Amino acid sequence: MAYLDHAATTPMLPEAVxxxxxxxxxxxxxxxxxxxGRRARRTVEESRETLAAALGARPSEVVFTxxxxxxxxxxxxxxxxxxxxxxPRRTRILTSPVExxxxxxxxxxxxxxxxxxxxxxPVDSFGRVHPDALRExxxxxxGDVALxxxxxxxxxxxxxxxxxxxxxxxxxxxxxxxxxAVQAFGQTEVSFAGSGLAALTVSGHKIGGPYGIGALLLGxxxxxxxxxxGGGQERQVRSGTLDVPATAAFAAAGKYAAExxxxxxxxxxALRDELVAAVREAVPDAILGGxxxxxxxxxxxxxxxxxxxxxxxxxxxxxxxxxxxxxGSACTAGVAQPSHVVLATGTGPDLARGTLRFSLxxxxxxADVAALAEAIGPAVDRARTAGLS
Amino acid sequence: MPVLxxxxxxxxxxxxxxxxxxxxxxxxGLRSRPPGPGTPGSAAVAVRASGIALGNTAPGPYAxxxxxxxxxxxxxxxxxxxxxxxxxxxxxxxxxxxxxxAAEAGHDVTGVHLALSANPKSFRTxxxxxxxxxxxxxxxxxxxxxxxxxxVWDLAERFREDVVEDFVAEYAAGRTPNPCxxxxxxxxxxxxxxxxxxxxxxxxxxxxxxxxxxxxxxxxELHRASDAAKDQSYVLxxxxxxxxxxxxxPLGDTLTTKDEIRAEAERRGLAVAxxxxxxxxxxIADGDTQGxxxxxxxxxxxxxxxxSGARLGSHEGAYGFTIGQRKGLRIGHPAPDGKPRYVLDxxxxxxxxxxxxxxxxxxxxxxxxxxxxxxTPPAGPGTYTAQLRAHGGETEVRAEPVESPDGSGLHVxxxxxxxxxxxxxxxxxYDGTRVVGSATIATTERARPAEARPA
Numbered sequence: 001m002a003y004l005d006h007a008a009t010t011p012m013l014p015e016a017v018x019x020x021x022x023x024x025x026x027x028x029x030x031x032x033x034x035x036x037g038r039r040a041r042r043t044v045e046e047s048r049e050t051l052a053a054a055l056g057a058r059p060s061e062v063v064f065t066x067x068x069x070x071x072x073x074x075x076x077x078x079x080x081x082x083x084x085x086x087x088p089r090r091t092r093i094l095t096s097p098v099e100x101x102x103x104x105x106x107x108x109x110x111x112x113x114x115x116x117x118x119x120x121x122p123v124d125s126f127g128r129v130h131p132d133a134l135r136e137x138x139x140x141x142x143g144d145v146a147l148x149x150x151x152x153x154x155x156x157x158x159x160x161x162x163x164x165x166x167x168x169x170x171x172x173x174x175x176x177x178x179x180x181a182v183q184a185f186g187q188t189e190v191s192f193a194g195s196g197l198a199a200l201t202v203s204g205h206k207i208g209g210p211y212g213i214g215a216l217l218l219g220x221x222x223x224x225x226x227x228x229x230g231g232g233q234e235r236q237v238r239s240g241t242l243d244v245p246a247t248a249a250f251a252a253a254g255k256y257a258a259e260x261x262x263x264x265x266x267x268x269x270a271l272r273d274e275l276v277a278a279v280r281e282a283v284p285d286a287i288l289g290g291x292x293x294x295x296x297x298x299x300x301x302x303x304x305x306x307x308x309x310x311x312x313x314x315x316x317x318x319x320x321x322x323x324x325x326x327x328g329s330a331c332t333a334g335v336a337q338p339s340h341v342v343l344a345t346g347t348g349p350d351l352a353r354g355t356l357r358f359s360l361x362x363x364x365x366x367a368d369v370a371a372l373a374e375a376i377g378p379a380v381d382r383a384r385t386a387g388l389s
Numbered sequence: 390m391p392v393l394x395x396x397x398x399x400x401x402x403x404x405x406x407x408x409x410x411x412x413x414x415x416x417x418g419l420r421s422r423p424p425g426p427g428t429p430g431s432a433a434v435a436v437r438a439s440g441i442a443l444g445n446t447a448p449g450p451y452a453x454x455x456x457x458x459x460x461x462x463x464x465x466x467x468x469x470x471x472x473x474x475x476x477x478x479x480x481x482x483x484x485x486x487x488x489x490x491a492a493e494a495g496h497d498v499t500g501v502h503l504a505l506s507a508n509p510k511s512f513r514t515x516x517x518x519x520x521x522x523x524x525x526x527x528x529x530x531x532x533x534x535x536x537x538x539x540x541v542w543d544l545a546e547r548f549r550e551d552v553v554e555d556f557v558a559e560y561a562a563g564r565t566p567n568p569c570x571x572x573x574x575x576x577x578x579x580x581x582x583x584x585x586x587x588x589x590x591x592x593x594x595x596x597x598x599x600x601x602x603x604x605x606x607x608x609x610e611l612h613r614a615s616d617a618a619k620d621q622s623y624v625l626x627x628x629x630x631x632x633x634x635x636x637x638x639p640l641g642d643t644l645t646t647k648d649e650i651r652a653e654a655e656r657r658g659l660a661v662a663x664x665x666x667x668x669x670x671x672x673i674a675d676g677d678t679q680g681x682x683x684x685x686x687x688x689x690x691x692x693x694x695x696x697s698g699a700r701l702g703s704h705e706g707a708y709g710f711t712i713g714q715r716k717g718l719r720i721g722h723p724a725p726d727g728k729p730r731y732v733l734d735x736x737x738x739x740x741x742x743x744x745x746x747x748x749x750x751x752x753x754x755x756x757x758x759x760x761x762x763x764x765t766p767p768a769g770p771g772t773y774t775a776q777l778r779a780h781g782g783e784t785e786v787r788a789e790p791v792e793s794p795d796g797s798g799l800h801v802x803x804x805x806x807x808x809x810x811x812x813x814x815x816x817x818x819y820d821g822t823r824v825v826g827s828a829t830i831a832t833t834e835r836a837r838p839a840e841a842r843p844a
Binding site for chain 1: 499538540542543584587588589
């Protein structure tokens with residue numbers, strides 16, 4: 001088996017498994033006042049501190065959620081509602097056309113149900129938003145912008161956005177900016193304090209932590225309207241009993257990811273370069289998606305378009321050879337649609353149907369790359385025979 | 390358990406765990422799948438092993454063991470590799486059991502659900518269904534339980550062009566199409582089969598009830614299913630020998646009732662065991678064919694006339710009628726003889742529907758177009774039995790291939806007159822249980838002419 005889909009989810013780190021299993025049998029609601037509650041609370045708060053340190057944030061800025069999707073929804077919807085409530089003119093949302101569906105669909109929902117006007121900022125052929133484009137959009141009427149949300153790094157093509165520069169533009173006009181950093185965390189330096197962002201999304205299972213937990217880093221000046229009402233946990237922003245074992249494991253994974261980031265990026269980047277070279281050798285007309293400059297893309301990401309192939313066919317053929325990857329595109333009822341990310345970079349619809357994303361992680365080896373190198377050529381030949389149905 | 394229920398919060402997790410554990414205990418099929426008695430290859434429970442590759446020449450885990458080939462399906466390769474089978478899984482019970490039997494027989498099976506609607510509804514509205522997200526999910530669950538890879542292929546565009554638009558155009562032309570037959574001809578055993586073969590599969594497996602027989606010379610014949618009540622050879626009669634050579638029908642030779650198929654699905658842990666049968670046209674989700682046609686063709690008021698041309702009433706579109714139809718004519722007054730009236734003729738050119746007594750429906754002969762032969766076309770006239778609609782009976786005929794400037798055709802003469810023959814439907818010729826060929830009914834010859842009205 002060659003698992004080349006770490007961007008979908010990556011195996012839990014032993015450190016995270018240990019932290020989680022140590023807590024699973026321990027009783028205690030972190031909101032309870034008795035000894036069991038205090039013990040749970042301590043674990044949660046230590047986890048919060050650990051994670052804050054890993055992300056260059058203050059502990060009070062860490063709001064635990066059930067994952068990346070919830071964090072994105074809380075930031076986008078919550079900040080929109082709060083900003084609009086403070087001034088009804090603020091209904092414009094500035095975002096990118098390459099966002100993850102957790103942001104894209106949340107924004108679309110606001111447009112459909114809450115009167116939001118959505119403006120997709122232009123991107124270049126690498127899928128990158130330029131600060132000038134944001135400035136132009138903001139300065140057309142700074143008073144009507146509710147928020148800016150642009151991802152830190154793209155989940156499909158790996159392009160890293162100039163988040164600090166974008167956030168600086170938003171800050172000049174007092175507009176909060178959110179960034180989905182689910183893919184960036186652990187691969188590129190993510191510091192909340194240094195980013196200038198109002199809110200930032202991270203997720204547990206993408207960095208070797210458990211499923212079902214994430215966090216929204218939230219500047220202390222910001223009070224999004226909650227999605228979940230209840231017991232008032234997490235600064236009244238996110239009610240619900242805290243998942244103590246998951247926070248502990250998330251923190252362990254976050255600590256590991258931050259401490260080993262440079263070394264991981266170097267090693268996985270070298271392996272990724274090897275993978276890119278191998279695919280190009282086997283399929284000379286394969287087109288690398290995203291920024292070819294290693295400084296501008298996630299070190300674990302490789303993305304290709306294969307002319308004349310259906311991504312689905314490639315997936316089936318590689319799966320049958322024990323190689324697990326992704327078309328990178330979103331699925332509706334399991335039916336692959338051309339990726340909105342790839343289309344946004346100016347790729348034609350036919351070529352956009354023939355994409356594959358290979359994403360590496362902490363368990364990836366040279367053998368994984370070698371298996372792909374051997375299988376990709378024949379798979380592409382065969383998929384071309386089957387053509388675009 | 391009662392103790393746990395008193396615990397707050399932390400207990401919730403345990404509750405869930407307990408409930409789930411109980412669920413599994415009460416449904417052993419989800420964990421262990423004993424092969425059902427009487428199923429082929431029950432000795433070899435196929436579990437897909439990792440690394441068994443499509444096109445891989447390495448021997449599979451069942452290499453050397455006797456595999457059970459289904460009648461007429463492509464033969465298992467002799468080099469020790471397994472037959473690579475693509476199982477079309479609609480989300481229904483038949484195709485799920487077919488895929489399970491194919492896997493159990495030792496073949497290298499991959500499941501695929503065909504997404505045939507560009508905008509699938511989330512859930513079924515009634516018994517029908519192969520086109521909803523729920524059906525796709527059901528198919529995926531079945532594949533998971535069987536232990537085979539599963540994909541959804543988007544054939545919505547091809548389906549729209551070849552089946553839905555054809556369906557509408559046929560009705561617009563006053564004919565009564567059979568979309569299931571068209572789907573088998575153009576989608577399952579054309580678009581799907583071609584893609585499967587290109588990707589390295591050897592066969593397409595479906596849950597149809599029909600049997601393929603391989604002759605000594607290696608040629609293939611399509612026969613009625615062992616169980617005549619469930620036979621679906623009528624909608625497969627359009628398949629030619631090349632298509633048959635890559636078809637696998639694991640349910641075709643089974644003498645089991647539908648209840649027994651359901652019981653087999655239950656034994657295999659397939660949750661679709663209790664799913665209702667689909668009867669209607671899958672792409673008309675609410676079952677309202679007239680509404681569907683009205684939406685696509687619009688309404689156009691026209692006359693309902695009798696055989697003499699006298700106007701009896703009006704209709705909102707000639708496409709809303711089928712030859713032989715009795716109900717829904719909405720003629721206010723009865724016929725002079727008090728007997729019911731039937732649709733005798735549909736004329737889309739002047740948007741007129743002709744009705745008359747039942748005996749005027751008697752058809753003595755028909756011509757059919759676009760014949761497709763299973764095997765060598767007959768050289769001259771012959772005596773066969775014919776089936777004229779899905780689930781219809783058989784009737785004795787003499788049939789003869791004819792050539793005209795418009796192309797190949799078929800002329801069929803009935804030994805006894807038959808009623809309710811609708812142009813657009815298929816006439817399928819049988820020799821005993823063997824399907825000889827199929828063609829689309831174009832015109833009929835009546836015992837007494839229906840077009841007596843003034844020109």
